[in-house]
């Protein structure tokens with residue numbers, strides 16, 4: 001084995017401030033907007049000239065939050081209810097050799113503001129602060145394979161979960177004019193049912209919390225029904 005040194009070319013500013021509740025793949029929650037902030041060595045428009053011709057890009061990144069926890073040869077994919085084990089290379093698990101992840105996301109714009117180059121992204125599945133190690137344009141003629149089969153992950157995860165908000169929460173959200181998609185964002189995050197598999201098997205009402213942007217959000221789950229009960233500034 002050879003060793004290589006890889007340096008981040010930038011990092012992600014994301015509304016997801018903790019791992020819990022981040023969707024398991026990109027584009028499942030289209031309202032998840034983020035910025036890729038280029039590091040000083042790459043903070044020049046030349047690096048992205050022509051990228052605006054592409055609607056989607058690949059991000060290669062480091063699972064920085066969990067990288068120091070190592071990896072296992074076999075993991076338990078959440079898709080299989082946490083019961084069956086698969087080889088790590090047959091999954092998109094975060095705990096993997098080299099801790100490298102890849103996500104195809106929407107490129108909504110390129111910004112050069114106050115001397116800082118950034119990409120405006122949507123549909124991300126990345127934690128705030130995630131280091132980006134490369135960017136490549138998504139090439140539909142080669143990267144899209146409608147005939148591909150994908151075994152235990154063949155279909156988009158189904159969401160049977162409904163989401164409602166208390167009137168107080170809706171009132172608070174209506175005042176957050178800087179995030180016009182906030183209600184749809186929260187709703188689509190919860191429809192992914194972020195609960196760990198073992199909690200899903202439990203009966204009765206359960207309460208959870210997450211942080212999106214600068215909001216602490218609490219909700220209750222009863223069978224397939226979510227009720228968002230509180231939202232406040234962090």
Ligand code: SAM
Nearest residue numbers: 022023024063064065066092101102126127130
């Ligand atoms: N699309 C990527 C891939 O296939 O390589 C990531 C898939 S991984 C299953 C997605 C999960 O990674 C998210 O639900 C979140 O919990 C976790 N995650 C996102 N950013 C991370 C980071 N910087 N460090 C560790 N875990 C992260």
